Amino acid sequence: MVGRYLIQNATVISVDAAIGIVRNCDVLIEHGIITAVAQNLPTSADLTIIDATDAIVSPGFVDTHRHTWQTQLRTITSDYVLSDYVVNIRNIYGSCYTPHDAYLGNYCGALESIDNGITYLVDHSHIMNSPDHADAAVKGLQDSKIRAVFCYGLYENPAWEGSSVNKEQEIKNPKWRWDDARRIREKYFKSNQPTDLLRFGFAPAEIERGTLAEAIDEVEFGRSLGSAVITGHVAMGKYDRGAHIVRNFEQRNILGPDLLFSHCATLHDDELEAVKKNGVSLSSTPDTELQMGMGHPIAFKAHKHGCVASIGIDITSNNPADMFQQMRLLLQAQRHLDNEKHAVRLPKVSQRCEEVLEMATIGGAAAVGLQDVIGSITPGKRADLLITRCDSTRMTPVHDPVAALVLYANAFDIDTVFIDGELVKHKGLLTGVDWPKVRRELCDSAASIMERSKNAPTEEINVAIMQMLQGFAGDGNGTDGA
Ligand SMILES: [Zn+2]
Incomplete structure (x- = not known):
């Protein structure tokens, strides 16, 4: 649902040189857009509050x-x-x-x-x-x-x-x-x-x-x-x-x-x-x-x-x-x-x-030409962002939040994902997705692809592709493979 959200008390890795990394920081999202990034933003009754204590907010x-x-x-x-x-x-x-x-x-x-x-x-x-x-x-x-x-x-x-x-x-x-x-x-x-x-x-x-x-x-x-x-x-x-x-x-x-x-x-x-x-x-x-x-x-x-x-x-x-x-x-x-x-x-x-x-x-x-639209936690940009929890065994304690994100975190640490101000993952789960049902369909589809592939003229295709690849640098015959 797109609405108004206030993420409170996060460590914000903004990837915006003018904002930098801010601890105990709040992020306000209104109708799809990041509208404020600062400590102690005011709350109001119509805001959905998300507590991000012990968590990192970073761009998607x-x-x-x-x-x-x-x-x-x-x-x-x-x-x-x-x-x-x-x-x-x-x-x-x-x-x-x-x-x-x-x-x-x-x-x-x-x-x-x-x-x-x-x-x-x-x-x-x-x-x-x-x-x-x-x-x-x-x-x-x-x-x-x-x-x-x-x-x-x-x-x-x-x-x-x-x-x-x-x-x-x-x-x-x-x-x-x-x-x-x-x-x-x-x-x-x-x-x-x-x-x-x-x-x-x-x-x-x-x-x-x-x-x-x-x-x-x-x-x-x-x-x-x-x-x-x-x-x-x-x-x-x-x-x-x-x-x-x-x-x-x-x-x-x-x-x-x-x-x-x-x-x-x-x-x-x-x-x-x-x-x-x-x-x-x-x-x-x-x-x-x-x-x-x-x-x-x-x-x-x-x-x-x-x-x-x-x-x-x-x-x-x-x-x-x-x-x-x-x-x-x-x-x-x-x-x-x-x-x-x-x-x-x-x-x-x-x-x-x-x-x-x-x-x-x-x-x-x-x-992709969207540096003014997404890619950092900057007021005015579309709200595509992650909340990554730092309370798991692999994420405790965090001295350097950037290192935590780059070298320690995995998908299970991602609690929340916003895209265009909409909650698409929350409390560790994809929103509005019946995954067991979708998974069954995906497995059926995979099995039917494997079944149909048995009809393929593999040898013929193999020969055609090997011919196509001849003359590439990997064969030592490339025209200029440097
Ligand atoms: Zn590719």
Whole structure:
């Protein structure tokens, strides 16, 4: 319910330099907006009081790269390299999804996010097996009440006998997704303003897969639809085939602040410079990048360079939608790299906890152009925030609240989540969600996807993908894999 709330006696980690960290602090939320952050705010009878003694108030996390539909595939890719993922997830399981599966994947993926304190999601949605899938994916996000940008994906999951992709449609009108993206934009996202809970975005098929002309064509089409965010996978470590999308876009004046590139570990310095100059944003996804040969996460290097750096969960077929986990992995992997790089021991730690917390909050907000709307506990911003309890065994005592949040907390410590001033998690539970019922539906859906996947021509798909991946830097034949 959206109303008036007074959170009392919290330790506020504002992630706003003008406010800083304030102990014994109150936060007033009125009709979706944070209206005051100060000690001893006056109370009144019409306020709902939330006691936050022994608790931290912080901005909701912003996840800038997720394929939310994959919720049913949890744990499948955890021992995969990227080529296994492309074969099995993108070309087999993806093709098995029905519209109902796409709905549940997005709905439950968004619920998982809220439970874990992620209040904003960039949904890079490449599950468009039919127009009905697109409607279902949007509805999944809508029903969850998360704040998100739905990025309509052009990727074609292959049609094979027994899949949910309509082969006839693909042959008759291979560009049907372009028309359908326009339909979705008009049907659900007429306004598409920064303060709208759900906005329309766009995701080219695979921006480095085809020719440069095709990549430009797709980005320009996304722009013609007024997409809030246009996102794509770029410069993926051992899978970087030397397309140099960033350099080529820069030379042709295509770069702009609506572009959000994920991964990017192998961007060259001139490309980082172009990213900074043009206000392009980057998303690092530590778990998948470190595991799958996509290079060392670029976030800290990019941040040092002056670029907008943020963090994504990427795929919950591999790791949960847990920003705590990604912050830790990113921070400690970078500290390790910095320690190893220096011949002598470092006199002080190279990166601080607060830097990674900024990337997971205000950095993410900036990455999607919402730095004035969300991402910090600042009066005037929309109320997307968390109350994290510090009374568990793992959170007692707290000398440094930022360290507690970055290196100690987990989803079970999150007592309350507000999105747009609405209580979406309270007293440790998602509000308005019959989880046992939803869980049963999710398990049924997962089982039916597994059943349909048995029809897939696995060997044929495997050969096709391996051929596609030939010539990548990982094979030692890359044109420029540095
Ligand atoms: Zn991705």
